[in-house]
Amino acid sequence: MPQAQIIDGKILAERLRAEVAQEVAQLKRSHNLRPGLAVVLVGADPASEIYVRSKGEHSLAVGMHSLTHRLGADTGQAELLALIGELNADPAIHGILVQLPLPEGLDERCVLAAIDPDKDVDGLHVVNAGRLASGLPALTPCTPLGCMIMLRETLGDLSGKRAVVIGRSVLVGKPVAQLLLAADCTVTIAHSRTRDLPDVVREADIVVAAVGRPEMVRGDWIKPGATVIDVGINRVPFRDPVKAAQGKTKVVGDVHFRSAAQVAGAITPVPGGVGLMTVACLLKNTVTAAKRLRGIGER
Ligand code: NDP
Numbered sequence: 001m002p003q004a005q006i007i008d009g010k011i012l013a014e015r016l017r018a019e020v021a022q023e024v025a026q027l028k029r030s031h032n033l034r035p036g037l038a039v040v041l042v043g044a045d046p047a048s049e050i051y052v053r054s055k056g057e058h059s060l061a062v063g064m065h066s067l068t069h070r071l072g073a074d075t076g077q078a079e080l081l082a083l084i085g086e087l088n089a090d091p092a093i094h095g096i097l098v099q100l101p102l103p104e105g106l107d108e109r110c111v112l113a114a115i116d117p118d119k120d121v122d123g124l125h126v127v128n129a130g131r132l133a134s135g136l137p138a139l140t141p142c143t144p145l146g147c148m149i150m151l152r153e154t155l156g157d158l159s160g161k162r163a164v165v166i167g168r169s170v171l172v173g174k175p176v177a178q179l180l181l182a183a184d185c186t187v188t189i190a191h192s193r194t195r196d197l198p199d200v201v202r203e204a205d206i207v208v209a210a211v212g213r214p215e216m217v218r219g220d221w222i223k224p225g226a227t228v229i230d231v232g233i234n235r236v237p238f239r240d241p242v243k244a245a246q247g248k249t250k251v252v253g254d255v256h257f258r259s260a261a262q263v264a265g266a267i268t269p270v271p272g273g274v275g276l277m278t279v280a281c282l283l284k285n286t287v288t289a290a291k292r293l294r295g296i297g298e299r
Helices: 009-031 046-061 077-089 108-114 126-133 142-155 173-182 197-202 241-245 257-263 274-294
Strands: 036-042 065-071 095-098 162-166 186-190 206-209 227-230 234-237 249-252
Touching: 009 046, 009 142, 009 274, 036 046, 036 077, 036 274, 046 065, 046 274, 065 077, 077 095, 077 108, 095 274, 126 173, 142 173, 142 206, 142 227, 142 274, 162 173, 162 197, 173 186, 173 206, 186 197
Parallel strands: 036 065, 036 095, 162 186, 162 206, 206 227
Antiparallel strands: 234 249
């Protein structure tokens, strides 16, 4: 039996979606504003199709305006940029998300740069990355935002805590490190060239693992009582040879849950943890963008 508190992504994501729904209703009543999210899917990647459908359903469920543009895999760069231009100019749309990865031949960086930074609800535009690094109000990538909500829920004030983030991607590692820094943590960013990684992790009151390596972080790397946020989503074959022979797979995180849960004070499970927060944070970002574009509340 794990001794750690399990940080339940399902409960927290449900609560966040309920809060967003309330805010959407309030914005409609008091400002006649219905936040609108446009999701653009290019090609027919099955995993992307599932994510896009889920984003559309969740945004409708909280009362938002939702648009999904499905473009063929043969869509050219100019056509995609033209669509983004239209969405940038559309006053009913406050959030634009281009589902990644894009098919080969499309320049991801150029496409992301074309999104109006004030509608960039994925938080991947360099202007938002720069705002975040400069301590200015930014639209922040959704998964890091979800990690912070989970940490605040578990620990309250994060000030002075030692945090180790494993991974330095633009999508997760770097923004989560910036958010922890903004919350007054002492932050170390570890990556594939970090020496003595287990010793580095043992220093941490907060561990955020965003590596993409199944169960890499072991229980004996964790300082007793630390809070562990496992961002990893890795599909691996079952150990059971019968299931493995049937080609069945399961999802595990970047943390070896069983051993880490014996030592940690609190830990997110995979599945059922951070992953569930990501779409809820996308909805929250869309409300934030809509309010800022209308000049409601603080910028
Ligand atoms: P990337 O592959 O972009 O980045 C992985 C990072 O881990 C890199 O910075 C890399 O270092 C580092 N790394 C790789 N191997 C090691 C190692 N042996 N020791 C230490 N660091 C290492 O992945 P992402 O950040 O996009 O995603 C990370 C994980 O999170 C994946 O499992 C992904 O599926 C999951 N994910 C989950 C989401 C969710 O909603 N829960 C959303 C997004 C991602 P270097 O820079 O040196 O190469």
